[in-house]
Amino acid sequence: KLRATLRKDYAFPKHAGKKFKIMSVFSPESVKMPWCEFPEDQPRTSLKLDCNNGFGTDMTVISVFGITAAHYVINQIVYNKVKYKEIT
Numbered sequence: 255k256l257r258a259t260l261r262k263d264y265a266f267p268k269h270a271g272k273k274f275k276i277m278s279v280f281s282p283e284s285v286k287m288p289w290c291e292f293p294e295d296q297p298r299t300s301l302k303l304d305c306n307n308g309f310g311t312d313m314t315v316i317s318v319f320g321i322t323a324a325h326y327v328i329n330q331i332v333y334n335k336v337k338y339k340e341i342t
Contacts, residue, residue, distance in 0.1 A: 277326060279319045 257274075260266040266274050330336045 279322045279326075 257266075260274065261268055
């Protein structure tokens with residue numbers, strides 16, 4: 255849904271192979287269903303990742319993503335890598 259919104263509303267590339275060239279924080283780990291004990295028990299179908307399926311927000315996980323994003327932004331500001339237009 256995010257990619258569709260970026261393509262539709264912000265003119266991002268429509269080709270699937272084109273990179274958006276934006277910074278993001280993500281985890282390459284596979285999703286683990288909270289009710290499955292073993293990897294082979296994981297369902298093969300896609301499920302919506304929300305609280306109804308047993309997924310909530312864990313502060314210790316979410317905070318790492320926020321701190322990582324903040325670290326990147328602060329470094330960009332400190333090392334003058336941020337391109338901005340001055341408002342007059």
